[in-house]
Amino acid sequence: MAAIIVNGCSIATDPDGFLKDLKDWSPAVAEELAAEAGIKLSDSHWQLIQLVQRYYQQFGLSPAMRPLIKYAKLALGDDKGNSLYFLKHFPGSPAKLLSKIAGLPRPDNCL
Amino acid sequence: MSLSFALLVSGQPCTDQSSLTALRFCQAALDSGHQIYRVFFFNDGVHCANRFTTPPQDEIAVPKQWTNLQKTFDLDLVVCISSALRRGIVDKKEAARYELDGHNLADGFTIGGLGQWVDACQNADRVIRFGGNAQ
Amino acid sequence: MTFLYLFTRAPYGHSIAREALDMALASAAFDQHVSLVFAQDAIYQLLNTQDNGNTEKKPHIGVINALPLYEIENIYYLSDDCTSRNISATNLAPHAKALSATELADLMRSADRIQSF
Structure with missing residues (x-):
């Protein structure tokens, strides 16, 4: 299963990188999801x-x-x-x- | 005069006669020299595309009948993706995307967006809906 | 092309109300000229006092409020339905307009595609 790592915690995503559980969202998670797409959030x-x-x-x-x-x-x-x-x-x-x-x-x- | 038809099927095939009526309409229209531009399965109509449908042997399996008709006439049978996902009708690709352990879209159907229905409404001569507002 | 959607169902209780509204959004997204008529029990879809709290469904009024963003400006209800259901027009989405039965007939005559849900 696909996942991203944020502050040492593994957070599950689907194969296209969408969060499996929307409750996992936080600004730090957003930074990481953006980084996966090559974007640094300003x-x-x-x-x-x-x-x-x-x-x-x-x-x-x-x-x-x-x-x-x-x-x-x-x-x-x-x-x-x-x-x-x-x-x-x-x-x-x-x-x-x-x-x-x-x-x-x-x-x-x-x- | 030959006409092209766009059909919207929105009735559940076990519960509602409408999907079988749509099938018979298709057959009759094609036999009379008309064209079926597209059949779009929407709301509970998406169950028509479930190849796991298993009625008793002396009853009609609606998905199989659509598959056969599609093969004979090369019909464009499109299942609305948002209706389908809600109701657990998926092809191989969607099953992979949502990490499901199986897929059940019957042969001859494709999964598509509502844009396909809008396109059919624009380009067919006549638009007919099968599956009324059961109250 | 002019698409007229004639809705007749209350917002909650059957999925067709919401899914048909999604179809209308798609028609607008594909550059069709879209009119929506909320007739009979569908007038309840326009109530901005609706409470979805116990339905475990998303609030229907959200999509209704998004319609202008999809360039859907022709949103109608029938004055007769207001009267027969004792609904005050002030409780309906502000972008919806009242139609008489005659005006509905004219609207239907001018549409290229009419679908009722």
């Missing part, structure tokens, strides 16, 4: 992580890209509410990667 990364966590609390959904961008536009303004800004911080599939690092449920429609 303040601006954390701002987006907190944004998707708020999104999840508010709607009960792991975000898809387009609604997430719209949400970011409303919350953080046009400078940050665009896909380039998200791609710069979380390359590839920003919504999916952010869900993983922020400890949100794996989107159930992702093939």
